Amino acid sequence: MGRMITAESLARVPLFANIPEHERASIAARAADVRLRQDEWLLSEGQTVGFYALLEGKLAAVKSVGGQERELLFYAQGDYFGEVPLLLGSPAVTSVRALEPSRVMQLDAADFHDLIMHCRALNGEILKTMARRVGRIQEVVVESSAPVATVIGRRQDPACFQLREFLARNHVNFACRDLDDQEGIDRLVHDGLLRNASEAATAFSGLSLPLVILPGGRRLEAPSFRELADIVGLQTKPKHTDYDVVIIGGGPAGLAAAVYGASEGLGTLLVERVACGGQAGTSSRIENYLGFPAGLSGDDLSVKARQQALRFGAELLLTRSVASIELGNPTEADGVPHTVVLDGDVRLTTKAIVIATGVQWRRLETRGIDRLTGRGVCYGAARTEALGMRGRRVHIVGGGNSAGQAAMLFSNYAESVTMLVRGPSLAASMSHYVISQLATKANVTVETQVQVMAVEGADRLEALELAVGPSRKRERRASDALFVFIGAQAETSWLPEDIMRNRWGYVCTGRDAKDLLGEREGTAWPLDRDPFLLETSVPGIFAAGDVRHGSIKRVASSVGAGSMAIAFVQQYLADIAETTSAALSG
Numbered sequence: 302m303g304r305m306i307t308a309e310s311l312a313r314v315p316l317f318a319n320i321p322e323h324e325r326a327s328i329a330a331r332a333a334d335v336r337l338r339q340d341e342w343l344l345s346e347g348q349t350v351g352f353y354a355l356l357e358g359k360l361a362a363v364k365s366v367g368g369q370e371r372e373l374l375f376y377a378q379g380d381y382f383g384e385v386p387l388l389l390g391s392p393a394v395t396s397v398r399a400l401e402p403s404r405v406m407q408l409d410a411a412d413f414h415d416l417i418m419h420c421r422a423l424n425g426e427i428l429k430t431m432a433r434r435v436g437r438i439q440e441v442v443v444e445s446s447a448p449v450a451t452v453i454g455r456r457q458d459p460a461c462f463q464l465r466e467f468l469a470r471n472h473v474n475f476a477c478r479d480l481d482d483q484e485g486i487d488r489l490v491h492d493g494l495l496r497n498a499s500e501a502a503t504a505f506s507g508l509s510l511p512l513v514i515l516p517g518g519r520r521l522e523a524p525s526f527r528e529l530a531d532i533v534g535l536q537t538k539p540k541h542t543d544y545d546v547v548i549i550g551g552g553p554a555g556l557a558a559a560v561y562g563a564s565e566g567l568g569t570l571l572v573e574r575v576a577c578g579g580q581a582g583t584s585s586r587i588e589n590y591l592g593f594p595a596g597l598s599g600d601d602l603s604v605k606a607r608q609q610a611l612r613f614g615a616e617l618l619l620t621r622s623v624a625s626i627e628l629g630n631p632t633e634a635d636g637v638p639h640t641v642v643l644d645g646d647v648r649l650t651t652k653a654i655v656i657a658t659g660v661q662w663r664r665l666e667t668r669g670i671d672r673l674t675g676r677g678v679c680y681g682a683a684r685t686e687a688l689g690m691r692g693r694r695v696h697i698v699g700g701g702n703s704a705g706q707a708a709m710l711f712s713n714y715a716e717s718v719t720m721l722v723r724g725p726s727l728a729a730s731m732s733h734y735v736i737s738q739l740a741t742k743a744n745v746t747v748e749t750q751v752q753v754m755a756v757e758g759a760d761r762l763e764a765l766e767l768a769v770g771p772s773r774k775r776e777r778r779a780s781d782a783l784f785v786f787i788g789a790q791a792e793t794s795w796l797p798e799d800i801m802r803n804r805w806g807y808v809c810t811g812r813d814a815k816d817l818l819g820e821r822e823g824t825a826w827p828l829d830r831d832p833f834l835l836e837t838s839v840p841g842i843f844a845a846g847d848v849r850h851g852s853i854k855r856v857a858s859s860v861g862a863g864s865m866a867i868a869f870v871q872q873y874l875a876d877i878a879e880t881t882s883a884a885l886s887g
């Protein structure tokens with residue numbers, strides 16, 4: 302007989318061992334027979350569940366806590382599960398993966414409810430198990446929420462700010478203790494890191510701050526992101542030296558490419574300089590992304606996308622950047638692959654590359670700005686900064702959606718938020734829905750036709766000098782924080798010359814790339830076919846997301862482009878496989 306659950310096989314599951322034979326037969330008649338290979342996922346967190354009994358093999362229940370996957374429970378032959386979400390009416394609270402080849406009986410939700418309604422013996426047993434398992438999940442979540450690092454430093458110190466932002470964006474649980482704040486010092490005493498509050502003045506003198514204390518007492522003075530990433534278990538080194546596709550940048554475009562690449566079975570490596578999420582990772586609320594009527598934070602989007610990519614088997618390298626690309630000629634029969642050179646001169650070969658490096662904030666050219674950047678002046682805004690704005694006078698330069706979203710976020714904490722806009726109104730640069738939301742906030746003011754001429758302060762930002770109105774009258778305003786959102790630029794000067802860019806550095810693809818090659822002396826598109834829509838002027842190198850000339854700078858379009866780029870990578874790989882096999886056979 303093929304794949305079929307029988308009453309006899311159910312009798313080997315203790316839960317079903319003592320129920321009448323006809324009940325077992327009725328369950329068997331409604332059950333699916335699920336076979337899993339080693340490492341195959343039976344179920345993902347958040348998915349609709351069924352009721353399962355393990356007939357052969359071994360499974361692990363895995364939960365993502367604080368961005369890290371933890372194995373919470375193991376199921377052996379004869380165990381059952383699925384009752385917790387089914388009885389709570391919730392989606393799966395954990396994912397389940399096969400640790401070895403396994404065979405699982407699966408009942409649909411309706412059949413499970415029918416079963417416990419009609420079979421009292423099973424009902425009592427299942428409820429007891431459920432109570433035990435909920436307790437275990439609770440324990441692990443509480444235990445995993447304990448900080449894996451305590452950062453001690455001064456809140457206003459740029460190095461401390463950057464380290465906190467790095468940990469927050471990578472979803473590492475950490476505690477922060479500010480030496481300029483009595484509460485921070487009291488916590489250090491409470492945690493046993495200081496004997497008494499008066500010790501605070503001397504205990505850390507002579508050390509390079511921020512100081513990071515790890516569980517077990519290990520101390521790191523002003524560690525680099527890479528050092529910290531290694532310690533908290535983020536991947537920083539590639540596992541192989543050759544890939545099908547290397548994706549540069551871990552924003553929405555790069556993450557989408559990683560999910561699609563790995564899910565199509567390509568050997569996929571994503572390299573990200575700081576933390577997954579890119580610009581979107583810093584957004585407090587993305588409200589226009591399809592399928593999320595209540596909006597979702599950039600953090601949520603990136604943590605879920607990262608999990609999804611890892612689940613499909615992509616490698617995600619964090620705190621690493623791509624320093625250069627050395628071009629190969631993989632389209633030729635005996636050609637060599639492209640080489641991607643990471644910082645530290647780590648070299649990897651790959652058949653295809655997706656450039657998804659997005660854009661970086663444009664610098665504000667104004668007097669005093671470099672000295673005070675990180676000391677009250679900040680480019681972009683991280684959600685982690687919101688709490689630090691309690692009771693402060695915040696100024697925001699820029700009139701786009703990101704500036705508006707930052708104003709909305711800070712309005713819940715700051716005493717006042719003033720948006721400084723160069724143009725005559727917000728309407729030309731900001732979406733209507735963001736303008737309407739700002740109008741509901743009593744502590745947000747929008748000033749148009751204003752330009753920041755200078756930023757002032759001894760140790761940190763204290764005041765702004767503004768040119769106001771058509772007369773450009775000079776005014777001095779007290780300010781505790783200035784967030785700059787004045788548009789972005791593509792930093793692509795490190796790419797090889799052969800990858801055509803427009804004069805602002807955006808990478809040209811498809812028809813644009815071919816036309817540019819045609820215009821330049823001595824260059825031409827080398828293949829018989831035209832470049833694919835997202836292919837650059839070098840075959841096999843693609844660009845997706847904000848870095849691409851002509852892109853629509855939105856999360857949804859970046860996700861779409863990242864996924865499309867992989868479809869083109871596959872066509873390209875099929876072409877080169879054909880060329881190679883033709884050369885071999887002829």
Ligand SMILES: Cc1cc2nc3c(=O)[nH]c(=O)nc-3n(C[C@H](O)[C@H](O)[C@H](O)COP(=O)(O)OP(=O)(O)OC[C@H]3O[C@@H](n4cnc5c(N)ncnc54)[C@H](O)[C@@H]3O)c2cc1C
Pocket residue numbers: 549550551552553554555572573574575576577578579580581582583584585586587588589621622623624657658659660661681682702703704706845846847848853854855856857859
């Ligand atoms: C505050 C804010 C709010 C926003 N809100 C919305 C919104 O509500 N709705 C919406 O649709 N859009 C919004 N956007 C725009 C949206 O976030 C971007 O369009 C989108 O993030 C672009 O995705 P991307 O993957 O192309 O690039 P990015 O998000 O810019 O990501 C590029 C990544 O590449 C990395 N990188 C760069 N160079 C290298 C290198 N050499 N090596 C390794 N890594 C590298 C960077 O560190 C970065 O993480 C917002 C943007 C901001 C800043």
